[in-house]
Amino acid sequence: MIALFCPKCKSQLNPAGHDLSCPACKRTWSKKCGIISFIDDSYSYGSITKDQWEEIFQDISDKSNEEIQSYFLAHKMKGRWPYIQSFRTNKADGTFYLPVTAKDKVLDIGCGPGSLSVPLAKRAGEVYAVDATLARLRFLELRAKNEGVSNIRTFHASALAMPFQGSSFDHVLMNGVFEYMGEWDQSRPPEVVQKGVLKNIHGLLKPEGHLFMAIENRYGFDFIYRKRDHSKLYLTSLMPRHLADLVTLALRRRPYRTYTYSYRGYLDLFAKEGFKDITIYYAWPSYQDPRFIIPSRNRKAFTYFLENFLRSSDRTMYLFYTAAFGLGMEGHFFSHFIITAKKGLERGADAP
Amino acid sequence: MLNEIANTIIKSRHAFSLSEQDCRNLSFLKVGGNPWAEGRINYLVFTEGSTAPVLFVKMIRERAKGVALQREYELLQQLASHNAVAPFLPLPAVLLSPGDHPILVQGVCRGRRLISSLSKSPFLFHQQSRIARNFHQASRFLKVLNGNIQQTLRIEDFHRLFTEPLLSFERTLMGKNDPVMEAYLEEVGKQVVTCLFLTPLHGDYSATNIFLEPQGDLKIIDWETGSSNGLPLCDLFYFMTKYIHNLKILPKNRWRRVETAYFGKTRISGLIEETVLDYCTSMKIPVHAARLILPFHFLLKAKTKFSMRSREMTAPWYSLFRSALKHERDLCF
Numbered sequence: 001m002i003a004l005f006c007p008k009c010k011s012q013l014n015p016a017g018h019d020l021s022c023p024a025c026k027r028t029w030s031k032k033c034g035i036i037s038f039i040d041d042s043y044s045y046g047s048i049t050k051d052q053w054e055e056i057f058q059d060i061s062d063k064s065n066e067e068i069q070s071y072f073l074a075h076k077m078k079g080r081w082p083y084i085q086s087f088r089t090n091k092a093d094g095t096f097y098l099p100v101t102a103k104d105k106v107l108d109i110g111c112g113p114g115s116l117s118v119p120l121a122k123r124a125g126e127v128y129a130v131d132a133t134l135a136r137l138r139f140l141e142l143r144a145k146n147e148g149v150s151n152i153r154t155f156h157a158s159a160l161a162m163p164f165q166g167s168s169f170d171h172v173l174m175n176g177v178f179e180y181m182g183e184w185d186q187s188r189p190p191e192v193v194q195k196g197v198l199k200n201i202h203g204l205l206k207p208e209g210h211l212f213m214a215i216e217n218r219y220g221f222d223f224i225y226r227k228r229d230h231s232k233l234y235l236t237s238l239m240p241r242h243l244a245d246l247v248t249l250a251l252r253r254r255p256y257r258t259y260t261y262s263y264r265g266y267l268d269l270f271a272k273e274g275f276k277d278i279t280i281y282y283a284w285p286s287y288q289d290p291r292f293i294i295p296s297r298n299r300k301a302f303t304y305f306l307e308n309f310l311r312s313s314d315r316t317m318y319l320f321y322t323a324a325f326g327l328g329m330e331g332h333f334f335s336h337f338i339i340t341a342k343k344g345l346e347r348g349a350d351a352p
Numbered sequence: 353m354l355n356e357i358a359n360t361i362i363k364s365r366h367a368f369s370l371s372e373q374d375c376r377n378l379s380f381l382k383v384g385g386n387p388w389a390e391g392r393i394n395y396l397v398f399t400e401g402s403t404a405p406v407l408f409v410k411m412i413r414e415r416a417k418g419v420a421l422q423r424e425y426e427l428l429q430q431l432a433s434h435n436a437v438a439p440f441l442p443l444p445a446v447l448l449s450p451g452d453h454p455i456l457v458q459g460v461c462r463g464r465r466l467i468s469s470l471s472k473s474p475f476l477f478h479q480q481s482r483i484a485r486n487f488h489q490a491s492r493f494l495k496v497l498n499g500n501i502q503q504t505l506r507i508e509d510f511h512r513l514f515t516e517p518l519l520s521f522e523r524t525l526m527g528k529n530d531p532v533m534e535a536y537l538e539e540v541g542k543q544v545v546t547c548l549f550l551t552p553l554h555g556d557y558s559a560t561n562i563f564l565e566p567q568g569d570l571k572i573i574d575w576e577t578g579s580s581n582g583l584p585l586c587d588l589f590y591f592m593t594k595y596i597h598n599l600k601i602l603p604k605n606r607w608r609r610v611e612t613a614y615f616g617k618t619r620i621s622g623l624i625e626e627t628v629l630d631y632c633t634s635m636k637i638p639v640h641a642a643r644l645i646l647p648f649h650f651l652l653k654a655k656t657k658f659s660m661r662s663r664e665m666t667a668p669w670y671s672l673f674r675s676a677l678k679h680e681r682d683l684c685f
Contacts, residue, residue: 073664089413090387096353097380101451122414123353293382301381301398304405309383312468 001126001153002105002168007038007161029163035137037156038163045112045133047079053135057142065146083139085288086113092120093290094338095173097281098210100124104170107204109159110177114140117152120173127152128169130162132184159197160184167206174201175214176287179230182257190257198273205343211275213339214287218260220335221320222286227335230258263296263331266339276344283336284310293338296331354380354395356450357409361397361457367446368407368457374399381405388660390417392576396460404462408442408573411455418454422447424576425456431552431575436500440493442573461563461571466490467598470559476601476619483595483620487627490562490591493570495634498584503550505583510541513550513581514652521655525666536677540648544583547641553582555656558594577656585645586652588631592624593672607668611675614646614684621684628685643683647676 004013004020011024020029020036029038044050056075060068069087072080085091092115100106104124108117111129113136121127121144129152131137137154144152157163159181181197182190201211216223216230218237223229229237233251236244237260244256261269263280270278279297283290284305294305302325310318324330361368362375377400385393392412396405412418425447432438432445442458449455466486471479515537523529554561555577563571596613597606613620628642654669676683 088387090385090391090393093382093385093393093413096382096393098353099355100353119413289387290382291384295379295381298379298381298398300403301379301396301405303403304396304398305381308464 002128002164004036004163005165007157007163010165012165013163032134032156033138035134035141035154035156036163037134038161039132039156039158041134041156043132044135045131046082046136048077048135050135052077053138057135057138061142065143068143068146083113086115086139087143088289089115089119090290091115091175091288094214094281094283094287094293095120095171095212097279097293097338097340098171098212100171105168106171106173107162107164107169108173108175109162109201110174110180111140111154112136112175114143114152116173116175118144118147118149121149121152124171125151128155128164129153130155130157130159132156132158158184160193162200162204164204167204167209169204169209170206171210171212172201172205173212175212178213178215179258179260182259186255186257190259194259195269195273198269198275202274202343207343209343211270211339211341211343213337213341214283214290215266215337215339216260216287217333217335217337218262218265219332221317221324221333222335224333230260231256263334263337266337270339270341274344275341277340277342279340280331281338281340282331282334283338285336287336287338290336290338296334299325299330302330353451353453356453357395357411357448357455360448360450360455361407361409364446364448364457367444368459370399370406374402374406376400380409390414390420392420405460408458408460409455410458410576411453415453420576421454421456424578427552427575427578427580430580431497431501434500436496440496440570440572442571458573461565461573463563463565463569463571466559466562466564469564470595470598470600472600474601476599479599479601480619480623483599484623484626486559486595487592487623488630489564489570490557490559490595491588491627491631493562493572494557494584494588495631497554498551498635501552503581505545505548505550507541507545509550509581510545514583514648515541518651518655521658525654525658525670540644543644544641544648547638548583548645550581551584553579554587555579555582557587557591559591559598583645583648584635584637585628585631585642586649588627589646589649590653592627596620607672611672615675615679615682616684625685639685642685643680646683647673647680650676 006013006022009025011022013020013022018031029036032041060071069084072084100123102125105126106120106124107128109130111117111131117127117129129140134156137156141154181194185193223237228234231248236247236256248254248256267278282294282296284292292305294302306322321330324333358378365375379398380395383394383396392410395409397407397409398405412420428441428445432441432443442461445458447456469482473479518537519529522533556574561574565571593610596610603609612618632639632642650669650673654666657665657669
């Protein structure tokens with residue numbers, strides 16, 4: 001277990017019974033439902049309410065994972081699908097592109113119900129799972145226990161104020177989380193918040209440690225004609241940011257803060273924050289269900305994917321990507337990315 | 353993980369006829385697989401200069417479950433020792449173990465999958481000849497496999513391999529054993545041992561796992577659910593059932609369509625009859641054995657689905673089994 005630090009004043013925390021206390025700012029961080037908590041429990045991601053969760057936990061706490069799946073299938077409540085699908089471990093298939101070893105420490109930011117944490121824990125030394133929704137962490141702990149996984153440490157914390165300091169992790173994962181960072185700090189522009197998160201991750205990674213991110217392409221073909229952006233509106237990711245802001249303010253009464261970037265945008269963003277060996281993979285049909293993962297650097301693999309798989313499954317996409325490929329622009333329009341990057345030099349540091 | 357796999361492939365490159373230069377920059381395209389923890393994950397491996405993949409890598413997500421790959425590898429080796437069967441297999445096949453995580457590295461099939469020949473026309477009329485052709489292709493390999501590798505089936509083998517696991521499955525599914533089921537299995541056993549034999553079983557013989565190579569050869573992949581102790585006709589029935597289920601024709605209720613194909617008088621029923629009779633004639637199997645095996649095969653599939661997934665996947669197969677017993681007289685062959 002690595003040392004924990006106060007998210008407020010950054011001092012190392014001391015154990016105080018079941019809780020943790022900060023010797024500098026005298027704060028005490030207590031456990032909620034057995035999980036150490038650094039934020040209040042008011043936030044809950046997803047459509048299942050806190051009251052519903054209490055009922056659910058009463059019903060599933062002594063059930064096996066298969067019974068939990070059956071439970072969610074039988075109880076037709078809004079927002080249940082992510083928990084059913086979290087047992088489909090192919091969501092973590094992108095992590096096989098990382099060199100994870102049995103000694104590694106992995107930080108999963110926004111771990112949700114454990115779609116990545118649980119499979120990773122079976123390959124890594126320790127997984128530190130952070131989420132801002134307590135119920136999701138409780139769900140993760142339950143399913144991990146059922147699978148006999150004991151090397152996951154859960155933390156109820158915000159991604160913007162995590163209880164970690166220094167180069168502690170071999171891998172940091174962000175699966176469908178980075179785009180929401182702007183919503184967690186309304187006082188600064190979203191891209192500034194996102195850059196801050198990347199900088200923090202860079203600091204938390206050990207030398208040569210890896211960042212793994214799964215995220216949408218701002219200009220992805222899906223978002224041009226058939227899927228909504230994170231704003232829950234069509235086409236907003238394609239608009240200039242200030243226009244998207246006006247549209248979401250007008251139609252959803254909230255500013256546009258869920259920024260995604262283009263292929264080139266991610267490369268620049270990562271490079272500016274000190275990452276190297278940035279590799280983008282295309283995930284098809286989505287990073288949540290990556291049945292195909294295509295290395296963007298190998299264009300022959302992309303052609304093979306087009307001709308042998310996409311052609312027979314989705315004719316419209318096939319024609320579009322074939323045209324984009326002909327112009328050398330497939331990366332600019334592929335909808336879902338998995339990005340891996342290695343920790344490079346600190347920003348501003350000189351190369352040896 | 354993939355860097356370890358790449359290093360292991362480089363070390364064993366001679367087994368795959370790859371040069372050092374070929375191995376300089378291997379890249380991995382993840383293709384398909386299945387989404388469950390104990391499920392497999394597949395990669396096509398590209399070398400720097402290749403326009404097509406050079407290798408196919410298969411692994412089980414969880415290292416501890418890798419024993420399934422070992423079984424598949426052993427079955428492939430056993431089948432490859434038969435000269436008539438070897439050309440249908442994705443060879444070479446080598447079992448490697450980067451970081452103690454077993455992987456199966458195989459030759460790549462260069463043709464197209466039989467599944468890609470499924471038409472999207474909702475009218476059976478437009479597809480009939482294609483279905484007949486594909487049924488014929490599927491049966492072609494099975495005749496070679498089942499014709500070349502046969503073992504005598506004794507009643508005690510039948511009970512050990514089929515009756516006991518099926519009764520145990522029924523106990524788990526229903527909470528108790530139905531005497532009717534016990535009597536049924538006893539009867540099937542008695543009749544089957546007189547006219548059938550044990551033969552290798554693919555276990556997932558569907559159009560997605562059959563490649564049609566450019567020269568017209570067939571390659572059969574995905575032997576992970578295979579077994580050396582199967583019954584003839586089971587793979588053929590599975591192929592036809594899945595094929596009919598996957599067609600994009602009317603009626604839209606796919607399981608209902610399967611039922612009417614086997615126990616009705618549709619155009620597909622005619623194709624099924626033709627295929628089964630042709631297979632039985634070639635293999636010198638009496639048609640009544642095929643009539644006996646069809647419901648039995650549905651029951652076996654229900655058991656397999658139950659052990660792999662859940663009750664939901666089991667239900668349609670179990671219902672086909674019940675229906676097959678009920679409509680035995682209406683069977684199309």
